[in-house]
Amino acid sequence: MxxxxxxxxxxxxxxxxxxxxxxxxxxxxxxxxxxxxxxxxxxxxxxxxxxxxxxxxxxxxxxxxxxxxxxxxxxxxxxxxxxxxxxxxxxxxxxxxxxxxxxxxxxxxxxxxxxxxxxxxxxxxxxxxxxxxxxxxxxxxxxxxxxxxxxxxxxxxxxxxxxxxxxxxxxxxxxxxxxxxxxxxxxxxxxxxxxxxxxxxxxxxxxxxxxxxxxxxxxxxxxxxxxxxxxxxxxxxxxxxxxxxxxxxxxxxxxxxxxxxxxxxxxxxxxxxxxxLAAWTTGFYWSAGITAIVLIALCWLTWIGVRLSHQTENTQKELQQANESLGKALSDKVMLLQEIHHRVKNNLQVTSSLLQMQARRFSDPGVKSAFQETQDRLRSIGLIHDILYRKDTGGTINLQDYLGRLIPELSATYGAVARGIIVDLEAEPIVIDLDRGAPLALAITEAISNAFKHAFGPGEGGRILVSARRIDGRIEIIVRDTGKGVSGAPENDSSLGMKLIRSFAQQLGGQFSLTAEGGTVFRLDIPA
The missing domain is CATH 3.30.450.20 (PAS domain)
Structure with a gap:
């Protein structure tokens, strides 16, 4: 400009x-x-x-x-x-x-x-x-x-x-x-x-x-x-x-x-x-008069242009000052939000640590598993706040980036390397807002955790494929494993995890399914 x-x-x-x-x-x-x-x-x-x-x-x-x-x-x-x-x-x-x-x-x-x-x-x-x-x-x-x-x-x-x-x-x-x-x-x-x-x-x-x-x-x-x-x-x-x-x-x-x-x-x-020169003199006076009128009009238009330019300059200065003020306010807001996300993440980590300490007091595997699932859920939510804290994303989450950090943490939690389980990720850089990011992250966490817990028996290795792609205005999330798969309705269909997945799918305006296709296939389809 x-x-x-x-x-x-x-x-x-x-x-x-x-x-x-x-x-x-x-x-x-x-x-x-x-x-x-x-x-x-x-x-x-x-x-x-x-x-x-x-x-x-x-x-x-x-x-x-x-x-x-x-x-x-x-x-x-x-x-x-x-x-x-x-x-x-x-x-x-x-x-x-x-x-x-x-x-x-x-x-x-x-x-x-x-x-x-x-x-x-x-x-x-x-x-x-x-x-x-x-x-x-x-x-x-x-x-x-x-x-x-x-x-x-x-x-x-x-x-x-x-x-x-x-x-x-x-x-x-x-x-x-x-x-x-x-x-x-x-x-x-x-x-x-x-x-x-x-x-x-x-x-x-x-x-x-x-x-x-x-x-x-x-x-x-x-x-x-x-x-x-x-x-x-x-x-x-x-x-x-x-x-x-x-x-x-x-x-x-x-x-x-x-x-x-x-x-x-x-x-x-x-x-x-x-x-x-009589005719020329008459023409000269007419020309002088017309030229004077043109020059006066030109001066008037120039004066108007200069005046408008001064007004524009003052408006631009005021707009620049307003933008600077808004920029400063926005920067302060971003810093405040980052601080909030940082504190939420820290609080979630503290809560997860407390749950881990509490789980040690119980010897019952079922209780320990319940504590572990709760920690996984807190970890997935904390990971969202960590991404928002570390990157200025404008309140949005990139699924490719998020899944790239979530999967290694869940793999470490469930000992994927020791168990011989390989997790692959095929995700497009899909961006979703924070309001849908939290329930979607919890649903994906539940699906991956179920694959780690139920797809492979002791000493059995395998592969888990997590994919996220955009198809015709919708987002499709698939978690596929090469384990033993499901037969009919899952035994734990009424479990807390499945209830949470169903609730999150409804909250996102989508639907999910579990099928056996050489293993268990979890599909979640939501609007883009």
Whole structure:
């Protein structure tokens, strides 16, 4: 049996291992789900960045083709100055707008920055664009220019521009042809893919200035991301994905970018890390709550187990103390019983000695025989008490052991060796209780004594066989001799010995018989 302390240690170890297993397994799954959520967000931003790159490329290519047509028209009409005195340029640009699928704004600017032709009607005085960065770049020699986000002076809305330099016949600066583009396409790209308002799609110039961006307001047109890793450490990379706080809103984001080949434009698609992990965070809190409940239940069950183990330990201690007390009491009882058996045996020996001394006073053989028979009976009873005294048999008698000691004593009493009588014993180790042991011992003693006294005449030797065996739930005792046997009813059937045997057989719930089978056969059959 496992000690309670060891069981408590096993309980603690099992609880700790189970808790570690629950936390470890759930932590591993949460880590895998965390990485999966980030990977999905990165894949989504990469797809958006790729779509934006394609959209921006087509937009600029289309604008490039339109600007080629405008420059060709200007040259056909003799240059920008030739168009400044008429409204033909505006009419041409208005018609170009009607033929275009996009509602973009087209302009022709002269070398002084004045609008020569505009695709929409102008109200009031002519507007000058000489201070715009794109105009200054063309006057400095730039052939094409992708301008940053501005608030249009004609439409008063946020636009970004793509312009081309118009040279005269000598190749000198003659003016600028420009397409002003609305960034509405960014919202069209993002709407089918991302529902969160925190998603930012952007176009950025070579120096990090903003060209177009979702959610851009008029006061943010001069902002940029030139200080970020995108335009510093990663400037040489054509595409990539990283995590940083680079969009100027103070939010850590997953950012995917791609750079256009023909134009100095970088497109980005970004989503907040918190948005990407929103579902995972909800699952994390649920998992934490469920894990906490499981651990609390485990602690509660462990506490109950420990408490029960303490109660069991206390009960075992009390039981051990009770067993020790009972053991001591039983030992005292056994010692007392052994002392009683010892004293009974001694008293019987004293009584037998007194009878022997008394028998010496008589010369009558019959009287002496009566005293001898009484001594034999006392000896058989004393032998039982001696066995109980010398061996802790629990108040039972082993017939094999008892007969093995009784027969030598009776043989010595009746001079078996001198008379040439051999006594054999064939006994199984049958155990009987003390209440039946005494009458059974007296009956067997009477049978053996009768064999010694009556079976053999003077000078006749022979053999006596004593057997004890268990047959079908009963015990059979046989005393067989090879003497002269019995004829009919024994003469001494009414003798004291036979009366005692009959009385003992009835007391034991059995029956006995005497038959002549090559000698006298005594059979005693009793319940096992």
């Amino acid at each position: 496992i000690p309670v302390r060891d069981m408590r240690s096993v309980l603690y170890a099992t609880a700790i291992l189970f808790a570690v297993a629950v936390i470890g397994i759930r932590g591993a799954f949460l880590w895998l789900e965390y990485r999966s959520a980030l990977n999905r967000a990165e894949a989504a931003t990469q797809d958006l960045a790729l779509l934006m790159e394609e959209y921006a490329r087509r937009t600029l290519e289309t604008s490039d083709l339109i600007l080629n047509d405008i420059i060709a028209y200007v040259r056909l009409r003799g240059g920008v100055d030739a168009l400044s005195e008429t409204t033909d340029a505006s009419q041409y640009l208005a018609g170009l707008t009607q033929r275009s699928s996009a509602s973009d704004l087209f302009l022709i600017i002269d070398h002084d920055g004045k609008a020569v032709g505009v695709s929409i009607p102008q109200l009031g005085e002519a507007v000058s664009f000489a201070d715009r960065s794109w105009f200054k770049a063309h006057r400095a020699g730039a052939e094409s220019f992708v301008g940053g986000a501005i608030v249009g002076r004609l439409t008063k809305e946020i636009l970004y521009t793509y312009s081309r330099r118009i040279p005269d016949l000598n190749g000198d600066f003659d003016g600028v042809a420009q397409v002003a583009l609305r960034p509405a396409f960014l919202q069209e790209i993002s709407r089918p893919y991302i529902e969160d308002d925190n998603v930012i799609l952007g176009l950025w110039g070579r120096d990090g200035r903003v060209i177009a961006r979702t959610g851009l307001t008029p006061n943010q047109t001069d902002t940029g991301v030139s200080h970020t890793a995108l335009f510093n450490e990663m400037e040489g990379q054509r595409s990539g994905t990283y995590r940083a706080n680079d969009m100027g809103d103070g939010i850590e984001r997953i950012i995917s970018f791609r750079r256009l080949d023909r134009w100095p434009v970088t497109v980005t698609a970004s989503v907040p890390v918190a948005t990407a």
